[in-house]
Amino acid sequence: TAGITQAPTSQILAAGRSMTLRCTQDMRHNAMYWYRQDLGLGLRLIHYSNTAGTTGKGEVPDGYSVSRANTDDFPLTLASAVPSQTSVYFCASSSGPTMDEQFFGPGTRLTVL
Amino acid sequence: GQNIDQPTEMTATEGAIVQINCTYQTSGFNGLFWYQQHAGEAPTFLSYNVLDGLEEKGRFSSFLSRSKGYSYLLLKELQMKDSASYLCAVMDSNYQLIWGAGTKLIIKP
Numbered sequence: 001t002a003g004i005t006q007a008p009t010s011q012i013l014a015a016g017r018s019m020t021l022r023c024t025q026d027m028r029h030n031a032m033y034w035y036r037q038d039l040g041l042g043l044r045l046i047h048y049s050n051t052a053g054t055t056g057k058g059e060v061p062d063g064y065s066v067s068r069a070n071t072d073d074f075p076l077t078l079a080s081a082v083p084s085q086t087s088v089y090f091c092a093s094s095s096g097p098t099m100d101e102q103f104f105g106p107g108t109r110l111t112v113l
Numbered sequence: 114g115q116n117i118d119q120p121t122e123m124t125a126t127e128g129a130i131v132q133i134n135c136t137y138q139t140s141g142f143n144g145l146f147w148y149q150q151h152a153g154e155a156p157t158f159l160s161y162n163v164l165d166g167l168e169e170k171g172r173f174s175s176f177l178s179r180s181k182g183y184s185y186l187l188l189k190e191l192q193m194k195d196s197a198s199y200l201c202a203v204m205d206s207n208y209q210l211i212w213g214a215g216t217k218l219i220i221k222p
Binding site: 040041042043044045048058059090097098099101102103104105106107 | 146154
């Protein structure tokens, strides 16, 4: 099985443009997450979804939005990108929203100029 | 605030043993996770501790002391492929993971 896939692998984006990062999992996991990882900092939670149809804000949600129309997909949208959103973005999923291990996608490296 | 502290970088020799420490201060505690992350790759799960004590899994062991807000990851018989970053993460009272910045482990032959 593929596990979790993310697209694109990398992207250079002009400031002010919008972009959607895609994430799909085939493990039928209920919970999904979006993190950003910046040098010298721990992973920071942007948004999460405990089950299809519900979403919640994490530690750094400003400038990002998500939707969870079905179990498999959890896209992350940047409405108007800014240079501070330059980062590596990881999507993750877990069987449930509590003490289960999280499985991570390969990441999307985004540069906003 | 919530805080996870771990050393930025450690160096060890192939075949040796290394201990990576993690201290935490979080609002609530629902377990502590260790993940491994090779450069340019995604984190992968290593271990989970929710009760005090040592959990052993092959060459890797993880220890937890909830009263001290302390954990360590012990890697034995180090191999070159163990060169990676090791991430400590605590699940808080809202069941969200709070992550440390990671410890980069360099293995020398």
